[in-house]
Amino acid sequence: MSPRAAWRLEGLGFSKAHDYAPGRVDWFAAGLPMEGGLASVSTVGDMARGDVPTCAPGEKVGEVRGRVRRTGWDRCVVVNEERVVLGLLCEKDLTSDSEATAEEAMRPGPTTVRLDTPAEKMAERMRKRGTASVLVTTPDGELIGLMYRKDAERVTAEQA
Amino acid sequence: MPTTIFRNGVRELMEEGAQLVDVLPPEEYGEAHLPGAINIPLKELNRETTEQLRRDEPVIVYCYDYL
Numbered sequence: 001m002s003p004r005a006a007w008r009l010e011g012l013g014f015s016k017a018h019d020y021a022p023g024r025v026d027w028f029a030a031g032l033p034m035e036g037g038l039a040s041v042s043t044v045g046d047m048a049r050g051d052v053p054t055c056a057p058g059e060k061v062g063e064v065r066g067r068v069r070r071t072g073w074d075r076c077v078v079v080n081e082e083r084v085v086l087g088l089l090c091e092k093d094l095t096s097d098s099e100a101t102a103e104e105a106m107r108p109g110p111t112t113v114r115l116d117t118p119a120e121k122m123a124e125r126m127r128k129r130g131t132a133s134v135l136v137t138t139p140d141g142e143l144i145g146l147m148y149r150k151d152a153e154r155v156t157a158e159q160a
Numbered sequence: 161m162p163t164t165i166f167r168n169g170v171r172e173l174m175e176e177g178a179q180l181v182d183v184l185p186p187e188e189y190g191e192a193h194l195p196g197a198i199n200i201p202l203k204e205l206n207r208e209t210t211e212q213l214r215r216d217e218p219v220i221v222y223c224y225d226y227l
Contacts, residue, residue: 001202001223005183006162008205013215017162020170020222024182027194027222030167036192 029139031115042159044122045115047152048136048145054079055102057086062098064089077135077143078106084141085112112137115144123152170194170220178218194222 006019020027028034031045053076055064068076068089076094078087087106096105112135113122126134126149136144165173174180180197182189189199200209202223213219 001183002221003162003164005181005202005205005221005223008202009181009210009219009221010162012205012207012210014210014213014219015216016218018165018169018173018178018218018220019162020166020220021164021226022166023222023225024184024192024194025225026167027170028192032167032171033195034192035195035197036190038192 026139028116029114031138031144034116042119042152042155043115044113044117044119044134044136044147044152045144047119047147047155048115049147049151050145052077052143052146054083054143055089056080057101057103057106059102060098061089061094061096061100061102061105064102065094065098068094075146076102077146078102079143083143085110085135085137085143088135110135112141113147114139119147119152120156122147123149123156126152165220170222173218173220176218178220179213181213181219181221183221183223188224197222 002019006017009017053068053071053073055076055078057078064076074091076089079085087108088110089106093105115136133146133148136147180194182193182197182199183202185201186199
């Protein structure tokens with residue numbers, strides 16, 4: 001639709017018409033500002049805990065385990081230099097071979113959700129699937145944080 | 161020829177004061193739109209409705225997604 005709109009504008013004499021082809025879906029999924037009725041709805045981006053530990057794929061599990069435990073977490077997200085999510089090290093993985101690399105021990109391709117997903121809708125989906133937490137990323141796969149279902153349930157209950 | 165731009169390009173042009181036009185139906189615009197965007201649905205995009213825009217300044221149009 002927007003390419004046709006841009007061409008139409010040019011036909012109407014606009015010499016600097018630009019088409020933002022990925023559209024509003026791309027914008028909101030990146031967590032950028034929104035106006036309108038949905039702007040006040042809590043999203044998973046609002047609930048994501050950005051302090052979830054991360055590590056590089058080449059780090060040794062033993063080193064990662066020590067760091068993760070010192071911060072009080074029981075999991076670690078494996079990311080590349082661009083903070084793009086590669087995998088997840090859960091508690092069990094963190095107690096595996098200390099000499100293995102994070103890449104060898106991780107669960108590759110964990111489920112992620114977009115920033116602009118309504119928190120209430122996400123909590124319902126997670127309840128049905130029996131999931132306690134989910135990773136939140138930008139459309140480019142960059143880690144925003146980890147959202148716990150209990151956080152989303154608490155906030156939506158408060159808003160009800 | 162119109163230029164296709166992406167998120168960072170939109171942000172840069174917005175900082176320079178570009179005009180944003182949401183071409184979706186009014187109900188969808190009311191639900192959610194980019195900051196400062198005005199609504200001119202595609203079917204209503206004509207000389208009269210675009211009078212409010214500056215013809216010699218950048219204008220960014222967008223809809224829902226690529227489709």
